[in-house]
Every structure is written in C-alpha cells, then in structure tokens.
Amino acid sequence: MPSTPLIQIKNLEKAYGKHVILKNLSFNIFSGEFLTLLGPSGCGKTTLLKLISGFETPCKGIIKIDNVTVNNLPPQKRNVHTIFQNYALFPHMNVFENVAFSLRCKNIDNQIVISKVHAALQLVELSHFGNRNIQELSGGQQQRVAIARAIINQPKILLLDEPLSSLDYQLRKKMQMELKNLQKRLNMTFIFVTHDQEEALTMSDRIIIFNQGKIEQIGSPYDIYENPRNLYVAQFVGETNIFNITVQSMTNEHIYTKISGVTICCKRPFNACNGDPMHLLIRPENISVYHADKIENLTNKLVGTIIDITYKGPTIDLNVLLESGQIVATSEFFDEDHEKIDYKLHEQVYLEWPVGWEVLLPYEH
Amino acid sequence: MNTKNIFPKIIVSWLLIFSLLPAIMLVGISLLTPDISSMVHLPVTFSHYKNLIDPLFFRIAVRSFFLAGLTTFFCLLLAYPFAFFILNISHKSLVIILILIPFWTSSLIRTYAMVDLLKWHGTINNILLKLHLISTPLSLLYSNYAVLTGLVYNLLPFMILPIYNGMQSIDQKCIDAARDLGATRLQIFVKVFWPQSQKGVINGVLMVLLPAMTLFYIPNILGGAKSILIGNLIQNEFIFLNNWPQGAATSTFLSIILVIFFGISQSKGMKN
Secondary structure (H helix, E strand, O other), X not given: OOOOOOEEEEEEEEEEOOEEEEEEEEEEEOOOOEEEEEOOOOOOHHHHHHHHHOOOOOOEEEEEEOOEEOOOOOHHHOOEEEEXXXXXXXXXXXHHHHXXXXXXXXXXXXXXXXXXXHHHHHXXXXXXXXXXXXXXXXXXXXXXXXXXXXXXXXXXXXXEEOOOOOOOHHHHHHHHHHHHHHHHHXXXXXXXXXXXXXXXXXXXXXXXXXEOOEEEEEEOHHHHHHOOOOHHHHHHOOOOEEEEEEOOEEOOOEEEEEEOOEEEXXXXXXXXXXXXXXXXXXXXXXXXXXXXXXXXXXXXXXXXEEEEEEEOOOEEEEEEEEOOOOEEEEEEEOOHHHOOOXXXXXXXXXXXOOOOOOEEEEOOO | OOHHHHHHHHHHHHHHHHHHHHHHHHHHHHOOEEEOOOEEEOXXXXXXXXXXXXXXXXXXXXXXXXXXXXXXXXXXXXHHHHHHHHHOOOOHHHHHHHHHHHHHOOHXXXXXXXXXXXXXXXXXXXXXXHOOOOOOOOOOOOOHHHHHHHHHHHHHHHXXXXXXXXXXOOOHHHHHHHHHOOOOHHHHHHHHHHHHHHHHHHHHHHHHHHHHHHOOHHHHHHHOOOOOOHHHHHHHHHHHOOOHHHHHHHHHHHHHHHHHHHHHHHHHHHHO
16 A cells, blocks of 8 residues: 555544534545445445535545645545445436536547547446436446446546445345456545445455444454454444453463353453453354263353254354353354254253454443 | 225226216317207218318417417426526425415406506506606506416416426436536536426426416406407307307317327427
8 A cells, every 4th residue: 555645534523513423533545445434324424425525515624635635625626526326327318428428518529528438338348338228227237337427537536325225135246346346447446335234344445434423443354353443343243242251360361251150261362450341252153052962071161042043044043042141143154064953942052162263342331 | 806906996987087078078069060959969060170271260379379388488487497496495385385375366366456457557557657667557458468477477386386396306416416527507507407307397388388278268358359369269169159069179179289289298208
C-alpha cells in the first residue's frame, strides 16, 4: 500500500439537528483497496458514503481526497462516482445512452462517445446490449450498466451503496465475484456499503465495522473474524458463544477459569490478572463434540445435553445445554473424522476446543 | 369463490353496463331515423354521418378543437410549474386539498360566479376603474377570452394532478445520479426530469382535452351566442331540435376523434 492515503478522514461529524449520525470518525482509505463499511441499518454507513460522494456536507472534520480538502465540493467536482442501491438508471434511455450520459453532458464528440461507451460496455461484458431498454434487463445486467455508466469517466473512487441487496442469493454470489474481479482489473478504489457480513468477508481487503455512528473495528476480514476487538464485533460478525468468566489462576502462558463447574484452560492474554472478569468467545465451528461413551479424558471438556439438532447441508449444528443453564452452539463439518454424524436429542455430549482458539476480551459494562 | 375474484368481476360488469352498453346504444341511435313520438325508429341510415360533411359543422369542429387545444396549452403552461412547485414543498397534501376544495362547489355555480367577475360593472372592471387604470369598463364577458378563461379555470386541476403524480414517481436517486455524473441543473431537467414527467403530461392533456370540447355550459354562459362549440351543437341537437340520431352521430364522431388521439398518445407512451 502506498504511504499517502487516497482519502483521509479526520474527526468527521455529521448530525441532522440534534440527531447525531456520525461521531468523530478518523480513518484513511488507500488507493486500489476494496473497503467495506459494514453495520446494521441506521448505523450511519450510508451517511458516510454521502459525505464522501458530496451529497451531504459534514458538520465538523475534514475529508481529503488526493490531499485536497473536498468538504464543500459538489458531487460532480469530486473524482468519485456512486452506484446507487437501486442503480438509478435512466428508464427513458437505452443502455448506450445511459452509459454515455456523463459524456453527453460535456458535449463530447460523438465518435469519442461511441468508442468510450463500447469500451465500458465491453468491460462489463454487455457489448451487444447497447440498444436494449433498461426494463428488458435482469437485475444483474442493470447492475453492470450502472457500473459502466459510473466508470466511463475513470473515477479514482467508486462508491457502492448496498448494490447487491436486491438480487437473489445465487446472483448475489456471482456478482460478488464479478465486482471483486472488476475492481482488481480497473485497479480502482471501491468503497462498498453492506449490512451483509458474509458479503463483507468475501469481497473486502479491509472492513470497517460501524455501530451507532462509531467505528468499532477496522481490519482485514481475517482480523475482524478471528480477533474481534470487542463484544459488538464478535457478535455482529458470524456466530459466537460468549461465556462470562473470572480468571481463577494463571501461569505464564495459561489462565484457568471455571465454566459450568468445569476447569477450563485458556491461552493467557498479556493483560490478564487473577480475579479479572472477562468474556470468553468461541466460534461454534471451533468446538469439537464427543459422544459421552467414547470419551476417555475429561480435562478441559464441558459436559451438556443436546437440545436441538439442525442439519444444514455442509454442517450439522447442535445446541447443547450446559449444567449452568447456558446454551452452547456448535457446528460440525462432515469430514473424514465425521463421515457419519449420529447425534440424538437429549444425548449427553462433551465439548472441547483447542487451547488458544478462544478469544478473551476485557469485561464490558 | 373468494373475494379476490369478485372485485374485478364487479368492476368489469360495471364498465360493461354503464360504459360500453351506453356507447353501443349511442352508435345504434346514430344509425336510426329521428321520430317525434318514439324519438327514433327504423330504417337504418347513414345520413346523420353524411350531414357532418358540411362546411358549417367543419368550422365549428375546427373552432372547438382550436379552443380545446388552447385551453389544454394554457392549462399545461400553468400546471407544469405549479406541479413542480408542489413537488418541492413540505406541505404537499395541504396544497392539494386547497386545489380540490373549490371543486366541491358545482362547476356551474362557479361559472356563474365568473360572470359576476367579468361583466360590464363586475368586480374586475370596478377594481380597474377605481385604480384609474381604465376610464371605461372593458368588455370582458361574452368573448372567446372569457370562454377560454372559464375552461382553463375549470380544468386546471385535471392537468395539475396527473402531472404532479407523474413527477412524484420520478426516482430522486435518478436526479442524484445525473448530478453525480456531472449534469448541470438545466441538463438534469432537459435530459432526466422532463422526459420522465412526460407520461403525467400526456395523462393531463387527455384529462383536459375531452372536457374542454364538451363542457357546453361554459361557452353558453361566458361566450353568449357567439361561441358555439361541438358540445353546444350536441346539446342543441338532443334538447332543442329533438334530433337524437344527429346528436348521437355528432357525439360518436367526437368520440372517434378522441379515441384516435388517445391511441396515438398511448403508442407514444409505450415507446417511452
């Protein structure tokens, strides 16, 4: 990544009247990266996008694009284009004229328009669709027209406001890959807004997790998933089991705690002290489940009863009730160890995960 | 049978009984011979349509279309900016109610009220005299201008509402996208807003053009004897001359013209 960020955001704030949408945001966006703003609806991610595109102006703070402060520049004067949620194609124009729109507005010579539009349509694999009406296109094709229309001016940054949310599951999967490939090919910076965490994990170089106008965590998909910085991130991205624990004893490398009456050994976080309350997080897919009759060694294993079995195709998901009353979710893949998974309801099972696969977070509120 | 199937059936039978059937009866009557005692009787004849091939009727028809066209034009001229204005204010429904309230009073009564405004010693002339803008009252009433004013006033809401409706369905995101792509305000209007508002305009024109030709009492009241339009002709043929087949034939002729016009505008709308 280059040293100077393409977009610099410093102490950015936005409020409508007394209703504060964004609180003191600071972060950088680098050239050529695929950045995703992920958060529940109403968390301010679309507002941030509008501030970058220029449809809204910030109350406080600075937005710099290419080292130039753009706070008060209108959208057309920024080297940024937006793909809107419903694509906002012009229904009264055909595909060609939609893509040509920004060139037509500048009264560019027709020959140049034709060659540029053809190049853009080729890029999104819609070469033969120039004469089609917008209404005749499928959702995925409309999406590609919107992209062609936006990239014809070769903007540095493309903003995408939940562009896949109206597509069905199969098409969404396909478009995720297409968008990602296109971004790599164009070497353009994509800022992508979504509330779908799976989409964010699949596509992004970096993810910003938003909650109530604040940034909870910025990091690579791996970081976000494996090392959530707080409970919010851990719960928002993927499923996780959370235990409230107290450190009972420790060595240089390990801490020991009790869950549901069983002593559990964990890797010691550098800041842990005896008696500290903490959250222990473990993902369902990291938990191994053993039948009670096949178990030999009981150390580090929680005991519980299966209260729910869900077959999900690639995995089989269990809810296991511990003696403490807490329910633990587990998710097991069918692999060479588990060719035949035959759990029974109300069966007693033992749960275990490799030491160190858990995440320990300081106790919140 | 569930209620889902009942409602379309009710609507279809309503249209069959109260719209299609009278239209067929009208065409039927236009092909019969007038009779004083039984209104119409056999034999079937096309003579009433032949009667329409007449220089006098041609002049009335042209004048009617011209006046209706002018009415539509002025309604459009006033309604388009007005609809745009409603679109951009916060109390939309209040303004729409204010437009509609006068129409809870009969159009006939409001037209008589216009007589009081326009007459020799009416409100407008009195005000202008008091302000010394004129020395003798203007002859406002019983002119084509009075008829035009009356028609525009009566039909304006039928232009405003469809245009407003059409404008309202334009996606704000489309406007944003045009701005994002570098269009100026004028370019946004010409290239994005106007083409998408055309459907509303066509609907408005259809809503105004037909009544402008057939609101016979407005030329009667505001135009005096000078202003005979197709609507008045049809009224005369039915009520004063008791010649139902001739009236029916004139009506049918008008309907055919309007159906053709409707067809053209629809096919244009389909292309868009």
